[in-house]
Amino acid sequence: MENNSAIEKLIERAEAYAKTSLELYKYNAIDKSADIFSTLAVRLAITVVLIMFSLMINIGLALWIGEILGKAYYGFFVIAVFYLLLALLLYIFRKQWIKNPVSNFIIVKTLKED
Template identity: 35%
Template sequence: MFQNIFSEHLSGIRKELEDYVGKRIELLKLELVERLSKCTSSIIVKLGLMYFLLLFLMFLSLAGGFYIGELLHSNALGFLIIAGFYLLLAFLLYIFRSYLVERPVIRSFIKLFFESDKNE
C-alpha cells in the first residue's frame, strides 16, 4: 500500500516536472523570437536611416563640389577637394574604429539582448 501511494506521488511529480520543462522551453522560444524580432527591426530601421543619410550626403557632396569648383574656377578641383575630405574621414574612422564603431555596436547588442532581463 505504501509503495502504491509513493509510486502515484512520484508519477505526479514527474508529470508536473515534464509540464514545467515544456512550459519553460516554450517561454525561452518566445523570448528568443521577441529578441530576434527587435534586433531585426532595429537593423532594418538603421539601414533605412543610413540609406537616406547617404542620399543626403551624396547630394550635399555634389553641391559642395560644384560650389568649391565655382570658387576655384575648376569643377574637377572642387570634387577633388571633396574626395580628399572623404579620404581624411575614412582614415580617421579607421584609426578610431574601436571607439566609434566596435564599442557602440557591442553596447547596443548587449542592451538589446539583455534589456528585458533588467525588467524581470
C-alpha cells in the first residue's frame, strides 16, 4: 500500500515537472519572438525615416544635377542610373550583405540566453 502511495506521488511530481517545463519553454519562445519582432520593428521605423530622408535628398540632388546639365530630367536620369548600379551591386552581393547578416541576427536573438 505504501509503495502505491510513493509511486503515485512520484508520478504526480513527474507530471507537474513536465507541465512546468512545458510552460517554461512556451514562455521562453514567446520572449524570444517578442524580442526579435520588437527589434525588427525599431529597425523598420528607422529605415522608413531614412528612406524619406533619402527620397528628399535624391530629389534635390536630381534637380541640382539637372540644373548643372541644362535640363532638369537629366538629373533624374543620372540618379536612376546610380540606383540601377546600386541594385546590381546588391543583387551580386545579396548573400554577403543581406541574407547572412539577417540570418545571423535571427539566430543570435533566438539562441540568446538571458
